[in-house]
Amino acid sequence: MELNLNRVDYIQVGVTSQKTMRLLPAQGRKTTQKVAIADHDGILTCFGIKKGEAVPVFKTLPGQKIIRMDLGGAVGSPQEKIFVCSGSQVRGFTKKGKQFLTFEANLTENINAMHVSGADLFVCASYIYNHYCDCKDQNYYLSGDKINDITCVSSENLTRLSPVLACQDRVLRVLQGSELAYDIEVPGPPSVLELYNKTRGDELLYGTTDGKIGLVQIGEHSASSKWEIDNDKKKGGILCIDTYDIIGDGVNDVLVGRDDGTLEVYGFDSSNEPTLRFDHVLSESVTSIQGGCVGKESYDEVLAATYTGWVTGLTTEPQKAEAGPGDEVRMSKETQSKVEALRAELEQLQVKVLQGREQYQQTSQSSTAVSAVPTFSINDKFTLCQDDASYCLTLEVQTAIDNLLLQSDVPIDLLDVDKNSAVVSFSECDSEQPNGNFLLATYRCQANTTRLELKVRSIEGQYGTLQAYVTPRLQPKTCQVRQYQIKPLSLHQRTHSIDQDRPMNRLSLVGQFSFAEIHSWVVFCLPEVPEKTPAGESITFYFHNTFLGTQLEANYCKGEGHFRSDNISTISILSDVLSKEATKRKINLNISYDINDDSVSHTLRMIHPKLEFQLVLARKVQLIDALKELQIHEGNSDFLIPEYRNILDESASLLEEYKKQPAHLERLYGMITDLFIDKFKFKGQNVKTKVSSLLEILDNYDLNSLLDFFCEA
């Protein structure tokens, strides 16, 4: 079934956070719904659409920025009370805009997730979960990693409401009272939770920051995964999910909004598998999404709010006929009046702005005045992309970006992203002291670019900071700097478990350090470790290397730490960094190694298929042009041996594969060289002189000769 949706822009408010727009339930005979949206200026706006124009119902005064919004109401009645949270405060409004509740949660941190159900209020600050009933404290839980979202599951099978927390360490935690009932492992850091069936149900949808979606069924003591949608096309991370039957086949469809501006509708086929039915790309992140009926009676639509505060509908209402002579006449009266009103408003604003500008200019004459321009908000994300083991930096600003300066004090590669239209220019940099810059690049953006996406490739063992200076096109001109840590083991990612059968090397530390101290070192070395020191005596984290597939186990407690990895280079980097950190704090460390020689050949064997694949690919790609030439010359390719004919047939996919992984081979070579040097470092030998012969062997690659070389040298 084909789904055709037309885009309509309704209104623009301030910058919005994730999940801050909801549709109020339809009232009485009227079928169009009102929209409530809250923004960073602290304004809660409620509006309806009349004749294509947004008519406000109410608007609150500005205040602290609003992070979440939820709808609630007494059980059994329409859920039309609006709850918003800002700072550590939760406020409730009626659908008319009357404030009936102000509740101070008394948390030390700001609330970042909230759920309301009847008289129950669930709030989460970064690590803390709190449950209030009728504003009285009920339950409390401290999570091991940051909480991104919360929702509650209730069904016949469950005796009571069970809250589910989406935690950064790739698990969903199901709570029972103040206790953890059990946790569910999910394939990425979950960012959003939504019930599949809004009123009742135990089926829970989750979306991850790396763009995966899944459905789990929550039971009393365990959960089962129903389906999962992978992120093959490398779209953005999930920010919001909703379910609504927009297709009209009687089954609720899944509506998804992503942080790269993609908006998707998944329907279900006969075998109950989710399939993509519709997608649309907006220019900025989609922060909230909901299905309903807003613009016109009896036309369903998908309503989305974006980062800069646009409320956009994708409606099933067919667009008015496009054709017809005359451009001006065709514009409907409504839009015409809309445009005129806007123009008038603009003129007024222009006058005000001019006054403001003049005043600002005048202050520059005075010697006592200061210039303090308020900060603009930047929505940024710096994540490791599992597929090509590179970091993806996305920056989004509420207004158009003028230019971006990237600076790094570690050697990194900046990769081109097709989606970018900005003109990049690399500047010569002096990696030597005193400035120590390894990368200086400017992006000059085209008009109306509010979102930039960059790819950065790091090298394990080289650590430092990447800084981004963002200058938007806004007077008076200011720029903001954002810092991103490139950690020593930057290509590692948390996993739930590791394969214990592999030959492992061990690094053990013993010394006079506290649990908090060693935890801070681990945070320094590895990504995706919570900054807060974990509760309990000791802790174990598992990681895997996204590039090579090797693994790492970190287990530590007060005065003792054990790190096990099948990759000797990982151990070497860890030992270097940890001892350096300890020396900084003047702590004496007793470091011991347990090196397993089998691990090196094991790692080489793990690299082997990747390396061989890359080598074969490179060779095939090299042949494509020549073979094509032959084919044209001879008119057909029948005379070629099947192998070559195959290359010709697959040439398109080969080229695509080759393009996808730039410099892959060089990276593999680099890692093998590191492995070689590290192996002998632990034996106390310096083999840097032999690296050239190693490279020679790699040029005529053969696994056995490489293994021999590693053994002999």
Next chain:
Amino acid sequence: MLVPIFTLKLNHKINPRMVTIGKYDGLLVFIHNPHTRAQRPVSHRLSQSAQDSDVSLLNINQAVSCLTAGKLGPNTTGDTLLVGSQTNLLAYDVHDNADVFYKDVADGANAIVLGQLGDISSPLAIIGGNCALQGFDYMGNDKFWTVTGDNVRSLVLSDFTGDGKNELLVGSEDFDIRVFKEDELVSEMSENETVTALCHMHDCRFGYALANGTVGVYDRNARYWRIKSKNHAMSIHAFDLNSDGVVELITGWSNGKIDARSDRTGEVIFKDNLSSSVAGVVEGDYRLDGQKQLICASVEGEVRGYLPASKELKGNLMDSSAEQDLVRELSNRKQNLLLELRNYEENSKACSVQGVSESSGGVGVIPANTQLQTALSVRASTEAQKAHVELSISTPNETIIRAVLIFAEGIFEGESHVVHPSAQNLSGCVRVPIVPPKDIPVDLHIKAFIGGRTSTQFHVFEITRHLPRFSMYDISSDSDSAEPPSGRVTFSISERPQRVVMWLNQNFLLPKGVDSPDVTFTSLRGGGHLSISMASSGQITLRTDDVDLAGDLVQSLASFLGIEELSSEADFPEYFEELRTTLTEVDEFHSVHQKLTAAMADHSNYIKNMLVQAEDARLMGHTTTMKKRYRELYDLNRDLINEYKIRSNNHNALLACLKSVNLAIQRAGRLRVGKPKNQVIAACRDAIKSNNINSLFRIMRAGTASS
């Protein structure tokens, strides 16, 4: 919304920029070129569907470097196909399947254009090679010749001056667009990258594309608009796509995008995407229905044709509805203004609350009277640093400069240069060394991030400074200390010395300014000297060993003073000596070339014999003899390949020499302005043709052949 009227897939690759269209015998032929072949999908007169087109191949056997088609001869039935390679030009009559002429062109053919030039009666095929331009008529006669500054990359015929006759526009690798009225250079425009494509728009307007992804439109010698993309423009073409009577600039990009931009504003009025890089954009009546279509071809062989929009569309070729966009744009503007207003409000609030005393670290509060001071100065080389022009930027108070971005064209590797001191070395003063690689005037757009030491937000100060053309020359106080350069140019002007002083002050970076026109400079690039002196009679003498510099100075001074004709006497002993050696080398390379060609002919005869013998042996069943013969053949083949390598090296060396000879003529021309300049170039050409080297040097010195 405009949609393609036809799309077809050729199963052949097309080389970038090698697409042309011509009409042959009532059939329409559309020509591309992969490697060494030209192929022609032919659509027949009666076939409506473009799918019926068939492809025929034409084997050229040489790497084709440029391609065009058009009417060359007076009596031919169809268009003539012109194929240029690095060594020759072939005019081919497709209808008769016969060569019209075949010419060796030593300077190579990088670009080709066909049409009427100035007052020359017959259409010319003009090719641009290494620094040289050559025009041939249908007989293959050399009707036109001149030199230009560097390797030619693009050519177009356009009525630049608006006098009803075509001028030749030449884009070259030294980033210049030059306009020739026949062989007289009438105008010159400097860009900041290699000019890869030019196209005539209408009246005096023309479009251009650069290697760095810039496309734009000039009206005579004033740039109308330009845009820059991170992709490269592969082909540009003028076509009236929206039927408003004015052509648009159609650009085919390396990422497969095609866009049409209004010639007035550069606004995109239409875009479409091909699956791979665009190879060329042409127009022609491909369907033979009397309407011109815009035809785009991609390197993978995808071809799309577009008809101009019908009147109903009213120029609205994009699919998204205009009203939505308008509302959105207005709202965006409103939002922007609101934000700006908020900035001012918050700022005045901050002022009243804080006063000047406290600055809260993060926000980056700075005193409102902070002003950025910039200064440009020339720094001679020291042990630590090479000679450079120094741009110093400083703040008057305790605020620091976190980073400086300088956007400028043509003087940095990219389009920007960044200075980012490490956190320990932050201060209120930043010195940026700048080394302009060429003598060009540049505007430096400086953006400095000013704030406190721990700020995460900075104020951005934007300042534009002008870097004068001859900034890399340091004035020397004592002119006697160094030996004066041996090269010199002398010419007379009828202007007051004050005007020359003005020119000096504007075009050189002088700390104090000068008041007399007699000055001496040291070049920061080579360390050579440059002295300028003016006698009371108005005679100016420039002393330098750098011919290019002398030429630049003469041109700059002449344009400053508005001099239209200027003849001069010049002597550059060192350079002339070099040129003399080059000329002898050219002779040597020529003779080596002939020898090698003879040897190659011998070898190919051998091969023929050998092959016959080997095949005989095979037929007779003498395996051993056959093997032996083939082994010999293999050896011979190897010899041939080696010889080929020698030959190609020799050829490249020859090309380099020829280029430097052409360049020398161009340089000699640049020492003069107007008519004297053209006379010098023409006279030099004659001298070279007649191989009269002494007269060549005499011309270069005196400016005329007769002395």
